[in-house]
Amino acid sequence: MFEAAELDHQVTKADYKREEAELRRALLEVQRALGEQRRFPVLILIAGVEGAGKSETVHLLNEWMDPRFIEVTGFAMPTEEEAAHPPMWRFWKALPPKGRIGVFFGAWQTMPILERVLGTLGAGGFAGRIDEILRLERMLAAEGVLLIKYWFHLSKAQQKKRIKALEKDKGTSWKVSRYDRTLFEHYDDFIEVCEPFLRETSTGDAPWTVVPAADDRYRALFVGRHLLGTLRARLDAPKPTPAATPAVAAPAPPDKVNVIRALTLKQELSREDYETALMEAQGRLARATRHKRYGKISVIAVFEGNDAAGKGGAIRRLGAALDPRAYRIVPVAAPSEEERAQPYLWRFWRHVPRPGRLVVFDRSWYGRVLVERVEGFAAEHDWRRAYAEINDFEEQLAGHGAVVAKFWLAISKDEQQRRFKEREATPFKQHKITAEDWRNREKWDAYEEAVCEMVERTSTGIAPWTLVEADNKLHSRVKVIRTLADMVEEALKR
């Protein structure tokens, strides 16, 4: 893996000058095409041993190309804000949009490798982190991100020589910190951890490219040429055709029973009992979210349901129990232009709350496996992989201490018709009902099938679905708030 990188390479000054001029011209040209087409984002990871010219290379890329369309983000120890979110949050936040180049200086691999070298992370924990990285990178690749991973390598002797040279020169000796010297002492341990890491995280979609870093000119041309070749290949490539049919179909059950039809949608609850029960549930939730340990957890409440199932009404009663400074409602509609330039889950990641906060998603990431699936807005290939990606996402939320509560509000076809008609007849409700709502009703069975598969694939121990019988709004509101109160109280006991 490192054999080629440890060879002695040399490029003469004259050769360098000539090729550099040509490279700059060509790189600028592909960067322009990238920005004009806006088909995919480019994410360059810069990693490797200390003293191998990583920052010099990043400077050079900025010099060679138009720096306005390159965003460099350095990741060191997580800030307090970053530490208040799941580990991958800070990387999601910094992803470049389509048409742009993002450079991550140190990325998701830095902390696991460092912790492993220092021995604070065991072999098993390291394997788990590698698994997370593989899933993330796979998802990014599936979303069209061009992921280019450079690993700057020096042999031990080469590194020693470079550090010595830097130290000797008064103009550069500041570049060598005590930290670098410590890392140098751990060179062998570092390589012992990195070597299997590179092996296991080099995939067909996102291989590591080891950069021979000992010779400055060679290193610069190596990266420049590779970057140019990779960008050109991707720009010239035809749009990939997604795999035709999914490998495994959803089962067609031999009877009509499913998790939705098994519900008794009309639940009795008198107005009087409702008032008492609602008050009691809101009180519990209010106390729980003011508990001193609540500052350690966050709450994510997801609302999905049939049109006119009463999501808005339930969310309003929920909000009534909360400190208005400590919660936020995120209504999910069509993605913005900025959101469309990012991987699908990006627009939800940006709203992930920090501990002590609650976020309500009024519709959510489940749109992909509901409306986008049924209406054909997402290719089958894409919504099928979404189940696993959503589970990964929620695992990260739950793993970071979030309560993830998901509510499906279910009403009958008859009850929906009654509510639609009522909306049409009530002036202040007319804006809520459109021709599209009536059209969606025609696909009732397809939606039901999508809901059942969604529950099947994404109702998990860490993020369960609560199916809410919603023909009687009074019942459904109480059930939602009670369930959430139960879940928060449970989390406070942990």
Next chain:
Amino acid sequence: MFEAAELDHQVTKADYKREEAELRRALLEVQRALGEQRRFPVLILIAGVEGAGKSETVHLLNEWMDPRFIEVTGFAMPTEEEAAHPPMWRFWKALPPKGRIGVFFGAWQTMPILERVLGTLGAGGFAGRIDEILRLERMLAAEGVLLIKYWFHLSKAQQKKRIKALEKDKGTSWKVSRYDRTLFEHYDDFIEVCEPFLRETSTGDAPWTVVPAADDRYRALFVGRHLLGTLRARLDAPKPTPAATPAVAAPAPPDKVNVIRALTLKQELSREDYETALMEAQGRLARATRHKRYGKISVIAVFEGNDAAGKGGAIRRLGAALDPRAYRIVPVAAPSEEERAQPYLWRFWRHVPRPGRLVVFDRSWYGRVLVERVEGFAAEHDWRRAYAEINDFEEQLAGHGAVVAKFWLAISKDEQQRRFKEREATPFKQHKITAEDWRNREKWDAYEEAVCEMVERTSTGIAPWTLVEADNKLHSRVKVIRTLADMVEEALKR
């Protein structure tokens, strides 16, 4: 995830009879089409809780379809032979060929789940095993295997009821073992482990399908319908078009230096010094492979190199040092029909040695990234993913205690021409030289590029490449045997 499976489902006897008849007809028909087209193999995994009718279902599949083309393999505790190989070996061995259906009763998930429930496997180790499974299943899917994973589920109450019913009836009470009762006591622990397992190993390519198992007739029709639908969808699907261009190109280095060109191909070694050195190296290897701890390790020696680089001669000198009963040479040529009906690595897995044995591969799995790449026999998409798959394969070999030694024998273009001509002029060597060998020479640079990328991507700490300067055959033979002796001696010290 289990919500739907825990609902009460019922199918009347009459409905069952009617649908069963239709299902059988349809399943037989798709099974016939599967066998005629021979485009892909089908692998069905049967897993889930005890007492959920797994064996009944497998019986039924055999009854419904033509059992001659269904191969059922049950995996329990590994046998001695299985334990003498890497963990995945027994599964590879049992893979169905294209056009056939394989049923794995218990598979790669059984042991990790069991060990995790019993607490002998930690969370980290479990994550590592999940990672292995994901990689394996991804590879199988990429190779075209239709992987259908059924998870038979019962709620705790349903399981209790079934076990009670079985115990009560004298005709079935034998079905409930003490082991089943123990497992029943661990129901909650089991579900706690399985639930995240199912979540993390459900991917777009190979999701788990949870089978509601409480009602016999429902369960049978559920599986039958799902299987039929999945087989039909895949049979009807057009051949998937592979992704057009790989995401990340290989770097074009800015100078002519590479790991091959950096070698001094002609190394001096006199005939006299050769005799002494060869004898000494063979002696070391002989002693090492007769050491008492040698019974704990296996050795896999891979030979690749330019045409006429002297692989055969080196292998002969190597064999001379070994006990002929304890080593085997596997010459790798075009795959057999049986091998062509399997995933690419299958034909190499079958030759993986047990401890105390040595296998020489005369050419190897690297054909995919060498000749198949250069000659265009493998799509770019396929040879690009091969690097990661090969690294996974070798990781399993090394992880099981194998010494994996890989030799690239390099000669210069001039030296090759000299040897080709000599072969043509020497009657007993004429069979070794064909028009194809001369044609291959024309692609010298393309091969060199492929070799450099191969070394870059697959020379790892656990399975390094040794580049052998082979213009002087005497030198190369000694280097090969010395290196292997070093590696075996090193392994004996572990």
